[in-house]
Amino acid sequence: MNTKKLTIIALFIALSAVGGFIKLPSAVGSIALDIFPALIAVTVIGNKSGALVGGLGHVISAQLGGLPLGPLHLMIAVEMALLVLLFGLLYQSGRQILASILFVLGNGLLAALPFAFIISFSFYIAIAPMLLLAALINTILALLIISKLKPFF
Numbered sequence: 001m002n003t004k005k006l007t008i009i010a011l012f013i014a015l016s017a018v019g020g021f022i023k024l025p026s027a028v029g030s031i032a033l034d035i036f037p038a039l040i041a042v043t044v045i046g047n048k049s050g051a052l053v054g055g056l057g058h059v060i061s062a063q064l065g066g067l068p069l070g071p072l073h074l075m076i077a078v079e080m081a082l083l084v085l086l087f088g089l090l091y092q093s094g095r096q097i098l099a100s101i102l103f104v105l106g107n108g109l110l111a112a113l114p115f116a117f118i119i120s121f122s123f124y125i126a127i128a129p130m131l132l133l134a135a136l137i138n139t140i141l142a143l144l145i146i147s148k149l150k151p152f153f
Contacts, residue, residue, distance in 0.1 A: 012041040016057025026130035029065035039142035042088030044153040054084030079111040108132030
């Protein structure tokens with residue numbers, strides 16, 4: 001990996017950290033606008049790089065929120081990386097609407113589903129609405145910015 005690409009990845013991770021400061025009120029302090037830089041990164045610098053930004057961006061955002069779910073945030077980071085990768089693959093194949101819908105549903109409902117069993121179903125029900133809202137806002141922000149940044153990459 002060359003220095004330029006590494007610098008761009010670091011920039012997107014830093015943008016995720018900034019988004020991590022924009023929290024949405026919820027039962028968990030780590031729901032934030034931290035994933036939209038990864039959605040942008042996966043479309044402009046590549047799938048692996050975007051997935052890396054998604055995973056590390058979540059870890060940084062969770063750290064800023066006090067790691068309310070402890071080591072379970074590592075599982076969430078892997079889920080975020082995979083969801084960002086799926087978004088990138090679909091987006092780059094021309095299926096932007098499907099990519100967006102699947103990302104919102106995956107991030108808002110599927111990624112949190114293990115917590116229904118690990119913690120409780122009530123916990124899942126409590127966080128799902130804000131996760132859906134955050135996923136929708138992150139996706140809309142990314143879609144608005146991607147079209148403006150594409151020419152530069």
